[in-house]
Amino acid sequence: EPEVTQTPSHQVTQMGQEVILRCVPISNHLYFYWYRQILGQKVEFLVSFYNNEISEKSEIFDDQFSVERPDGSNFTLKIRSTKLEDSAMYFCASSGLAGHTGELFFGEGSRLTVL
Amino acid sequence: KNEVEQSPQNLTAQEGEFITINCSYSVGISALHWLQQHPGGGIVSLFMLSSGKKKHGRLIATINIQEKHSSLHITASHPRDSAVYICAVRIMSGGAGSYQLTFGKGTKLSVIP
Numbered sequence: 192e193p194e195v196t197q198t199p200s201h202q203v204t205q206m207g208q209e210v211i212l213r214c215v216p217i218s219n220h221l222y223f224y225w226y227r228q229i230l231g232q233k234v235e236f237l238v239s240f241y242n243n244e245i246s247e248k249s250e251i252f253d254d255q256f257s258v259e260r261p262d263g264s265n266f267t268l269k270i271r272s273t274k275l276e277d278s279a280m281y282f283c284a285s286s287g288l289a290g291h292t293g294e295l296f297f298g299e300g301s302r303l304t305v306l
Numbered sequence: 307k308n309e310v311e312q313s314p315q316n317l318t319a320q321e322g323e324f325i326t327i328n329c330s331y332s333v334g335i336s337a338l339h340w341l342q343q344h345p346g347g348g349i350v351s352l353f354m355l356s357s358g359k360k361k362h363g364r365l366i367a368t369i370n371i372q373e374k375h376s377s378l379h380i381t382a383s384h385p386r387d388s389a390v391y392i393c394a395v396r397i398m399s400g401g402a403g404s405y406q407l408t409f410g411k412g413t414k415l416s417v418i419p
Contacts, residue, residue, distance in 0.1 A: 222405070233412065234349070234392065239405035247405040280347050295339065295407075297349040 193217040197283050197298035205306055207272050212301045214266045214283030222286045222293065223266045225258065227251070227279040228300075234282070240266065273305045310410035312393050318416045325380040327413045329393030332374065336396045339407065340367050340378050343390040352378070352391075383417045390414050 196215045204210050216223050225237040239246040240258055257269045266285075270277055280300045286293035311330045319325050329338070340352040353360050353367040355376065360367050364383075369376040380387055390412040397408060 224405070226407070228347075234394070234407075234409040236406040236408070241405075249406065282349060294354045295351050297341075297351065299346075299348040302347070 193296075195283055195285055195296050195298035197281075197301050199301055200299065201302045201304070203304045203306065204273055206275060210270045210273055210277075210303060212268045212270075212281050212283075212303070214268070214298055215264055216266055216283065216285030217287075217296055218264070220285035220287050220296070222246075223258075223260070224284040224286075224295070225268045226282040226284065228282065229276075229279045237268070237281075270303075273303075275305050278303055278305045310393055310395055310408055312391075312410040312413050314413060315411065316414045316416075318418065319383050321384060321417055321419050323383050323417075325383050325387075325415065325417075327378045327391050327393075327415070329376045329378070329410055330374060331393075331395050331408075334398040335371075335374075336398045338369055338376050338396075339394045340376070341392040341394060343392055343412065345389065349392070380415075383415075385417045385419050388415055388417050 195217060198213045223240040226234050227237055228234045236249050238248040238252045238258055255271050259267050280302050282300045283298040284295045286295050309332055313328045337354055337356045339354050342350045342352050352365060355367055355369040357371060364381045366379040378391055392412045393410040394407040
């Protein structure tokens, strides 16, 4: 069964460092998303991406964040200068042709710990 | 601001019991998702609904658009069903569905043998 894969599963970094989280969506999917979940809180939308550009982003997704699809398979989330409050589980998801009506497939998540 | 409310927050059931988890939302939506979050943190999509009812194995999801309410039912519950169940909605904006999902806080289900 096709799946969304994320790397790394866990990353520990120092405050102020840059972090790149990687995702390989399902191969024929066209819509890509990043979500985050701070420990003990609900999942929050960060950004959606379609046709090589951001479709929507939340208030959380400020200038410290960026997304990219560098090579047609990977979908990355970059945090330029991490803060303590960026510690969270980050989930990548993808969906097929009908982006806003399509079923979502989630990766297993990347846990980011900022010290 | 749309809120997605789930009830109960925590639920403990004996193996074999019929379980219902409820979700209410406050604005128009284009779709509602039920998700399962494993103890390790991974999220699996169970259902996506825009109307009516869907069934997959022992899981049944229903939605009432007029009442802005959805339920997830688990028949013949089993300890392996123990997880957090999350309701999430796609808000209808400008006649089309948003790409954003707004999530509920989740319902933690524990099924005891």
